[in-house]
Amino acid sequence: MPSPSAVLHSEWTKVKTVRSTVWTLVAALLVTLVISGLFAVITNSQWHTLSEQDRATFDATNLSFSGLWLGQLALIVFGVLVVTSEYSTGMIRASLAAVPQRGLFFFAKMAITTGLAFVVGMATSFICFFVGQALLGDHGTTIGAPGVLRAVFGAGLYMTMMVLFSAGVSMMFRSPMLSLGILMPFFFLISIILGNAPVVKKVGKYLPDQAGQKIMQVVQPVDSDVPYGPWAGLGIMGLWVVAALLGGYLVLKNRDA
DSSP states (O other), X not given: OXXXXXXXXXXXXXXXXXXXXXXXXXXXXXXXXXXXXXXXXXXXXTGGGSOHHHHHTOOHHHHTTTTHXXXXXXXXXXXXXXXXXXXXXXXXXXXXXXXXXXXXXXXXXXXXXXXXXXXXXXXXXXXXXXXXHHHXXXXXXXXXXXXXXXXXXXXXXXXXXXXXXXXXXXXXXXOHHHHHHHHHXXXXXXXXXXXXXXXTHHHHTTSHHHHHGGGGOSSOOTTOOOSSOHHHHHHHHHHHHXXXXXXXXXXXXXXXX
């Protein structure tokens, strides 16, 4: 029986030797940073055109993460690739032969995935915040202001959980095309529709991305009718992540490679 440390080292080796997975994390940071920075520059230059109400409800912290809507695309791809690359190449058979304890195999893969996503997520959130506030100039805020550190730290957690949710779903479907074919429409089409259509808006509030993004808000929008707070929203997203990981583990345990 292989030791947990040996399995962890094996999973780490797999990730760092597949260049596509590494570059997706770099892309997530750069895309989020660049787009967020552009929004900050535009907002700062057009500040004089904002109404008094818009200025009063302006959330400088949340603006620093405005590029995350596109940056999370790379995070989803990373969560998919870190799982499905072995299935695509057939290496999963060798991996499970070397580590027949599927619970240990699953734990090691998710532990490495979590660690990488957490480091990149936190680096992205803090870099985007400080760059964004610098570009906002006098209209920015500070890390010590009420609720700001919670939002910045929460943004890193949100990115980590997005990766884990994608990895859990990918473990269930075991195909990169199928996994991306489900996750992309879910987050970039279905979630947007359910979050904005009046008839189903109440349902959309409990989708993982809609609920999780609440943690990044410092200033409550005037027209918001969300019935939960920042940490409760992240908790709702956490339940989705747990369900996805549990589903992924059960499929791994009960189906052949």
